[in-house]
Every structure is written in C-alpha cells, then in structure tokens.
Amino acid sequence: MASLTQVALLFAGALCLMCLPGIVHSTAPQFFVEGKVYCEVCRANFINKLSEPMAGAKVRLECRGEEAGNITYSVEGETNGTGLYRLPVEGDHDGELCEITLVKSSRPDCDDLPDEGWAQKPASRVTLTTHNGIQGDTRDANPLGFAKKVALQPQCSELFKELDIDQDS
Ligand SMILES: *[C@@H]1O[C@H](CO)[C@@H](O)[C@H](O)[C@H]1NC(C)=O
Numbered sequence: 001m002a003s004l005t006q007v008a009l010l011f012a013g014a015l016c017l018m019c020l021p022g023i024v025h026s027t028a029p030q031f032f033v034e035g036k037v038y039c040e041v042c043r044a045n046f047i048n049k050l051s052e053p054m055a056g057a058k059v060r061l062e063c064r065g066e067e068a069g070n071i072t073y074s075v076e077g078e079t080n081g082t083g084l085y086r087l088p089v090e091g092d093h094d095g096e097l098c099e100i101t102l103v104k105s106s107r108p109d110c111d112d113l114p115d116e117g118w119a120q121k122p123a124s125r126v127t128l129t130t131h132n133g134i135q136g137d138t139r140d141a142n143p144l145g146f147a148k149k150v151a152l153q154p155q156c157s158e159l160f161k162e163l164d165i166d167q168d169s
C-alpha cells in the first residue's frame with residue numbers, strides 16, 4: 001500500500017510534469033533552418049553543377065521587425081562536412097523578415113562576396129512562423145555561395161558555353 005508520502009511525491013511529480021511544457025517551450029527551439037553553403041568556383045552568381053560544398057563556413061540568421069527594422073533574433077552557425085548547416089530558432093517570427101547571410105569562408109581561395117556593383121550581397125530568406133499555414137519545424141533555406149577568387153578553367157568556360165551564357169557581358 002502506498003504511504004501518504006509516496007502519494008504526495010507522486011502528486012508533486014505530476015504537477016511538475018504539468019509545468020514542464022511551459023519551461024521547455026520557452027527554451028527549446030521552435031524551428032530549425034537548414035541550408036547549404038558552396039564555393040562557387042566559376043564566380044557565377046548562381047549555384048551550378050561545378051559549385052563545391054563548403055565545410056566549416058560560418059553563417060548568420062537574423063530576423064528583423066517589419067516596421068522597426070531592428071534585429072529581433074540572431075544566431076550563428078557553421079556548416080558540417082557536407083556543407084550543411086542547421087540553426088536552431090526560438091519563438092515564432094510572424095511578420096518579421098528573417099534571412100541567412102554568409103559570415104566567414106573556410107577557404108582562403110574562395111572568400112569573395114559579391115557585395116559590389118549590381119550584385120546583391122547573398123542572402124536567403126526564410127519564413128519562421130506557423131501562422132501562414134506552413135507546417136513542419138525544419139525550414140529549408142536557398143543555398144548560398146562564396147565566389148572563388150580565380151575561376152576554374154577550362155571547366156567554367158565549358159559550363160558557360162553549355163548554358164549559353166556570354167562570360168564577358
Ligand atoms: C526595436 O523597435 C521597437 C519598436 O519601435 C523598440 O521598442 C525597440 O526598443 C527596438 N529595439 C532595439 C534593440 O532597437
């Protein structure tokens with residue numbers, strides 16, 4: 001037969017289990033953002049079949065309030081052996097602009113960012129809310145790439161020819 005102490009302990013345990021989801025909810029990540037980082041060996045502004053996955057690249061996810069425009073969430077991470085990163089995200093970021101940018105390359109021969117002229121600094125937007133009907137806690141981001149300082153030749157010329165892109169334009 002259970003003693004009064006045992007019953008009391010069980011009761012306390014049950015109470016604690018009930019309060020647990022509240023605690024877990026505020027600390028456990030609500031989403032994960034996954035994406036891939038490449039070294040774009042042809043200095044093209046798109047990922048192509050010659051692009052090489054980059055391990056050890058640093059990326060940053062930042063969310064900004066739509067109106068105020070200030071940073072509401074920020075987290076950094078690194079790609080693993082296959083060039084993939086997985087960033088934890090706490091909370092729902094409805095109505096915010098969330099995007100991943102490249103922070104640091106792991107390859108000295110491939111650390112250019114097209115942030116000048118017409119080219120935009122590479123960034124991948126992600127939606128981090130359940131309020132718009134998108135389900136699932138893993139959100140995929142578009143791949144990002146650093147540009148190799150010197151394009152791989154002759155492979156890149158051949159690729160551009162194949163894709164019918166004029167390299168000098
Ligand atoms: C962000 O914007 C909100 C609303 O305008 C403001 O209350 C808050 O102080 C701002 N936070 C920072 C870190 O600037």
Ligand SMILES: *[C@@H]1O[C@H](CO)[C@@H](O)[C@H](O)[C@H]1NC(C)=O
Pocket residue numbers: 034080081082084085086
């Ligand atoms: C790299 O990370 C991805 C996403 O978390 C995972 O699926 C994959 O197994 C990892 N690969 C290695 C080699 O660690």
